[in-house]
Amino acid sequence: LTGAGWLALASGLGWACGAGGGGDDAAPAAVRLGPPDTLVTEASEWIGGVAALAYGADGRLYVADARQHRVLSLRPDGTDPRWLGREGSGPGEFKVPLSVARGPDTLWVYDFELGRVQAFDANGGYGRHYAVAASAVGGERTLDPRGWLVVPTGGREGTLALVFDATGARRAALGRPLVPPARFFDFRSIRDRIRRGQIPDEFRNDLLPVWGAEGAVTLVFHSEPEVRRYGPDGALRWTRRLQDPALEAARAEFVRKNVKNPDPAVLFPLRYVRGAAEAAGRLWLVLETGAAPDGALLELDAESGVPRRRLALPGVAGAGALAVDPAGRQLFVALRD
Numbered sequence: 001l002t003g004a005g006w007l008a009l010a011s012g013l014g015w016a017c018g019a020g021g022g023g024d025d026a027a028p029a030a031v032r033l034g035p036p037d038t039l040v041t042e043a044s045e046w047i048g049g050v051a052a053l054a055y056g057a058d059g060r061l062y063v064a065d066a067r068q069h070r071v072l073s074l075r076p077d078g079t080d081p082r083w084l085g086r087e088g089s090g091p092g093e094f095k096v097p098l099s100v101a102r103g104p105d106t107l108w109v110y111d112f113e114l115g116r117v118q119a120f121d122a123n124g125g126y127g128r129h130y131a132v133a134a135s136a137v138g139g140e141r142t143l144d145p146r147g148w149l150v151v152p153t154g155g156r157e158g159t160l161a162l163v164f165d166a167t168g169a170r171r172a173a174l175g176r177p178l179v180p181p182a183r184f185f186d187f188r189s190i191r192d193r194i195r196r197g198q199i200p201d202e203f204r205n206d207l208l209p210v211w212g213a214e215g216a217v218t219l220v221f222h223s224e225p226e227v228r229r230y231g232p233d234g235a236l237r238w239t240r241r242l243q244d245p246a247l248e249a250a251r252a253e254f255v256r257k258n259v260k261n262p263d264p265a266v267l268f269p270l271r272y273v274r275g276a277a278e279a280a281g282r283l284w285l286v287l288e289t290g291a292a293p294d295g296a297l298l299e300l301d302a303e304s305g306v307p308r309r310r311l312a313l314p315g316v317a318g319a320g321a322l323a324v325d326p327a328g329r330q331l332f333v334a335l336r337d
Contacts, residue, residue, distance in 0.1 A: 001079045003074065013111060014152050027141060027304070028298065028308055028309050030309070031310070032312040033284050033313055033331075036315075036316060039061075039077075042220070047072055048064050048065055048066075048067030049213055050146050050334035051066040051099070052100055053323035053332055054143075055076075055279070055332070056101075056107070057103050057323050058104075061075070061186070062074065062102055062107070062109045063334075064097040064098060066097055066099040066112075069084070069097070070083050071097060071107075073219050074155070076332070080084070084124050086110070091118075091129070092126035094114070095114050096113040097110060097112075099149075101144050101145050101147070102145060102148060105121065106119050106120065106127070106145075108145075108147040115191070116131050119166075124171045132167035135161075138332065139322070140210055141209075144211035144215075146166055147166035149164045150162070150164075150174070151163075152209060152219075152303075154205050154206075155177030155180065155181035158173035159177070160174055160207060161175065161207070162207055167334075172234040173234055174219060175219060179205060181205060182202040186272050188264065191258060194254070197255060197258050199270065203269065208273060208282065209221055210278055212229070212283070213302065214236070218276070218283055218302075220273045223241070223270040223272070225241055226241050227235055237303075239305070240307075242312070247287065249290055250272050250287075251270065251272075263307070272287065273287060275322035278302055280327055281301065281302050282299050282300065282308065283299070283302045285299075286320065292317060294314055294315065294317065295317060296310065297322075298310055298311075311331075316333060319335060320337040
């Protein structure tokens with residue numbers, strides 16, 4: 001959560017694809033977007049650290065700010081800022097808000113440290129909360145506009161992720177672990193395997209979940225170039241292996257940083273995808289591009305996983321959290337630096 005520069009990329013994201021945007025085996029069409037507009041920076045003191053972005057059903061943008069323990073909302077043009085919450089553990093207060101979603105009448109905020117999801121009315125008034133089961137541990141949690149939460153498990157409980165409804169009741173289990181979950185981390189063994197160019201099993205169940213249409217969930221693996229989509233009942237709909245030069249560069253940088261690192265107690269993770277969102281029937285994936293000057297997104301068809309376009313984000317290195325407007329015409333990206 002080191003970043004703050006928040007960008008709106010309003011560059012005509014229509015669906016027309018150039019050569020290569022066709023069948024399953026074709027390369028995605030390459031598109032370079034125009035210069036982005038900066039909406040808000042750390043210097044404004046509006047935000048401290050962007051944990052998550054969401055485009056609300058009310059047409060406003062929402063920022064979960066874990067550093068300032070609150071949620072910022074504003075119009076898509078960067079005006080009319082409003083804040084919700086403050087630091088604390090009482091009703092309407094936050095410690096580490098990590099996910100936010102806005103439905104027609106309710107704003108939902110997930111707090112990692114407090115282990116709960118809070119509901120607020122359209123005016124920001126506190127309504128209620130539900131607790132997330134203690135066994136639901138793992139990677140990044142993601143809310144949808146209904147207040148449902150999907151939680152990666154790291155492979156525990158024989159599944160990749162768990163789905164909870166707006167009462168905290170468990171509704172579905174998604175997928176089988178790629179490898180048995182690690183009981184403990186042997187840092188020396190992990191570092192030795194990385195030096196040999198291997199991806200340690202300890203990382204392979206880590207993932208980013210993305211809510212889709214009608215309760216579908218897409219699981220984007222951090223250290224496997226793979227994406228899987230599940231229906232509301234937990235049934236697997238499709239699997240897609242990603243191919244992109246940025247992924248190869250991310251893996252090489254992961255090995256380089258861990259081999260060079262002198263601290264035996266520190267491991268640098270591998271993340272092929274830095275952020276993701278679904279809108280207008282498309283799944284948008286922010287790729288890890290390292291020190292490259294431009295950011296990059298892959299756009300997949302949400303129902304089939306077929307790659308449609310590769311979007312270059314000029315001068316937007318270090319892109320992370322992502323939101324897309326419902327029509328798929330604007331991208332909103334948070335920068336780490």
